[in-house]
Amino acid sequence: MKQILDRLSLKEKIGQLNQRLPGWDALRVEGSQLIVTDELKREVDQFGGIGSLYGLQRADPWSGRHWGNGIPPERSAEAAALVQSYIVENSSSGLPTLFVEEAPHGLQGLGGHVLPVNLAVGAAWDDALVAELAQEVAVELRSRGIHIALLSGLDMLRDPRWGRAEECFSEDPMLAARLVRATVTAMQDAGVGVVIKHLAAQGAGIGGRNGSGAPLGWRELHEIHLTAARAAAQAGVVGYMAAYNDVDGIACSANRDLLTGVLRETWGWEGIVMADCTALDRLLDQTPDHASAGALALKAGLDISFWDQAYVVLDEALDRGLISMEDVDQACARVLSVKERLGLLTPVPAPAANPVGATTRADALARRLARESVVLLRNNGVLPLSETSRLAVVGPNSDDLLSQLGDYTAPRPTPDPDSSTVRSALQECGFPVLHATGSKLRERIPGGVEAVRSAVDASDIAIVVVGSSSRRLYESEFAENGAVAGADLGMTNGEGVDMSRVSIDPVQIEVARAAREAGKPVVGIVIGGRPHALTEFAGYCDALLFSAFPGPTGGHAIADILTGAESPSGRLPVTLPGGEGVWPVAHDERRETSRGYANASYADNILLGTGLTYSTFESTILSATKTAAAEAEVRVRVLNSGSARSRYVVPLYGRRHVLGVRPRKRQIIDYSPVMLDPGAEQEIVFRLGLEQLGTVNSQGLLETAPGHLDVWVSDDLHPPTDSVRIEVQG
Incomplete structure (x- = not known):
């Protein structure tokens, strides 16, 4: 590897540290043709190669890729091989690129298998099952030619207002650490490198606002927010992604104490640190120019930038004496070491022409995980359902597949016969079902409440399905990093969707109230991606279930529990607040000498670990x-x-x-x-x-x-x- 490093020019070394080109702009799909774009050619020429390429196979509203213009799953390996061949044959460095893709709960590419989100994984408390599914995902990624998966897992859910709560395993560091260790080990044993994110304390942002500062002491940082990161290091994780936020005023992407002191000197870990997208250019609020920002990050121990100008001008930083050639060589050597570790520096067989994709086994495991993640919070003798019951299935999330999938999800195929909602799954079970949406997530529907009353009047039991959604729309307004930038009443979770209120929305409460007033037993189901305050909603329910975004098989999984085909076994991985403003609520907060709030009680909180079964x-x-x-x-x-x-x-x-x-x-x-x-x-x-x-x-x-x-x-x-x-x- 030293021989490779020694022969590279400064331009080529800088090229290995840059991840500038959006991967979806590297290849164009025209009918049956896959065409290398001029954008890719210019990038290769400018830097004598490309160190890593993010998002070649990504499909979602932000990238603008969908089933009409994205890379078909059956051609994904071919697409990766075509791009790789062009880079190697036309770059002066002759080095292959690292293909990097988002896979927080399955690959974010067309046809990629979609799993329950991390918050659901945490509710299952099942390391072995998580490892099995991680291995299935890794096999799929590898068959598509992907080298590195970006996985969430380090963020601790310390504030229910944070829109990215669904990406957290838990509020508790021990539960998160075990699930991180299981996931990293399984995926990397299957041949896919993991870059785990986000380092560090992004879940402790002030006010639950994404990217806001984390004013933490050293002990709190290590005990809560670095425990899962340490588990990843012990598992030999390939890399970390530095978080957007600062810790006590020092941005994570330029925090030498964190990226070099903790990771490399204290823990003895060896690997790469990647920036989050556009994070280095955000350092301009504390540095005079891009060269200074790049120098600050490089000297801190950050190796790969992400769509930033800061690492493009590292040559300028070198000329100005802000960095040394040793700094550049050190970061470049780390990138080359990862390429060597993943087999890119020696001849390897091309990926299979037909990717494995979502296997039948993966489908069964995903449904099992979704089922294990359902948490039964209350049951006054209503569940399991009687086989002869006539059901009214109502509420905005009762028949909305997209509200089960979570953020960072590629478009589903149409038709989508393997997916299910609560309504469709109960119908498949043979129940007579009357359906009424009742409302949208944050908007009334004319006549919606009346339709709910009519459906419940004609039924024996009301199944009221409420919650939230991370649905992204193609017409949404996006920030430069893909987070939702504008207001969208239909998206109440996800990156860029931090909420000041976490209770079930009043328009959804109206649906529950209408069902209750009909005088029939009410089963409440919350499908969501954050710790909702359920006190008011629970007051209308005889039985209550919580299901963090369970994925496309979520309807079947919930029906398995409702019908008694399986006994529920999920436990809350977080504490649900009893009301607005009653936080922090985490079960592992320090013991306090204060009496709490004069107008609210912590007694209404539903503790981490809560979860009933149909037995005792x-x-x-x-x-x-x-x-x-x-x-x-x-x-x-x-x-x-x-x-x-x-x-x-x-x-x-x-x-x-x-x-x-x-x-x-x-x-x-x-x-x-x-x-x-x-x-x-x-x-x-x-x-x-x-x-x-x-x-x-x-x-x-x-x-x-x-x-x-x-x-x-x-x-x-x-x-x-x-x-x-x-x-x-x-």
Whole structure:
């Protein structure tokens, strides 16, 4: 690799650090022809090659690519090979490019498999299933010629107002870290590099506004926002994407303490750091010009820019003495190392002419994940549904597929026979169904409420499906990075859609009220992408379910739960606020001496970990034993004392007490899913190590410190009387 680096000119090295050209502008589809564009040719000429190319196969309203003009899935490998061949044969460097694509819940390309969003993944608490699905996605990506997947997973959901809440696994760092580790390991073992995002603390933005500053102390940053990032490093992740926000005033994309100090010096990680798109040019509010911005980021440890001018003028920064050739070589060497690791610097077989695509196995796994992610919050004897029930299925999300898919989703094929909504799935189950939308997400429909009343009057049970949507429209106004820029009443989640209110919208409440007033039992279903405040909506419901955007098979998954074909097993991965402004609400906030708000109560919050099944379970800690200085073993017995076979997630909660540090209310220490028949029991052994028993020191490393850890298995927020104490020595 050093030989390659030594022969590259400055122009060619800068070319390896740039990711300037939108991939969808590199190739044109004209009938049966795939044509390399003049834009691609100019980019190759200007820099003697292209280090990485983002979004060749991306399709969505922002890119303007759809089934009429995008790359067909069956030709995606051919398209990648054509572009790669042109770059290698026509660049002075002769180096191949890295093909980079968004895959936050499946590939954002035509025909790409679409999975439940991360918030749904978090609700399933199932590392093994997540790993299986990640491997399926990686096989698909690899077959299409893609080298690097951009995956969300590092953002912690600390504010329900944030529009990108759906991209978070959880508010709890332990749950997020386990899911990140499972995903990264599975995808990279299958041959696709992962760039995990966003580093760091983007979920802690002031006011829940995307990209706003995160005014955090060192301990809070490491304990909450860097735990999942550390898990990714331990899994050997190929790269990180620096977040848009600043941490205590220092932009993440130019934060040397973070990108070099933490990642490389403290953790000993080796890989690339990529900017988020246009992030480096945003440094102009703190630097005099593009060359200074590029120098600031490069010296901080950022290797690949993203549609910025700042790295185009690195030669100017070098001439002005803002950077050295050593800085350029160091970043370029990292990029080449990743290409070597992914097999691009040695002859490799071309990707298959016919990509694997979405397999039958992937479909089944996605439906299983969607089903496991459904959280039953209340059930006053209404569920499962009786087979003879006549149903009124109403509400804006009752029959709207796009409102199940989440942000960063490519257009679905038309027709789309493998997809389902709550309405269509219940009809397939054989139920007589009357349907009325009732309202839009934030707008009334003339006669909508009256139609709901009529449908419910003629039925036995009302299924009221409300929530939110990350639907992007082709006529939407977009910011330079693809976030929605203008107001859109139909899009209430997603990047650029931060909300000051998180309660179910009043027009949707009117639909629920109309159903309740009809005097029939009401099953409320929330399909959404953020922690909604459900207090008012729940007041109209006899049973209540929460389903974070479950994907195209979400209707079938929810119907499986409603009918009792499967017992629900999801647990909330976040805390649902009891009302507006009652935050922070995370279950692992520090214990406080304040009394809270005079006009609101935290008692209405629905805690992380909440989730019912159609059976009953009893969990008991049998023993907790220290086995070494930083190791312990907790044995738990779990019994299915009910009448239904069910999957059940056994949580181990805890509270760490460290001398001189205010403790948190509660944290996830560990968890284990089990499947038990009625009357069956199982013993679970939780083996705890430094990750569970330790604390973060001033260098950002885990160490043991004098104190103790209280652990328990009930869903109490505070240690119950049967909690068990594990002493920890420094």
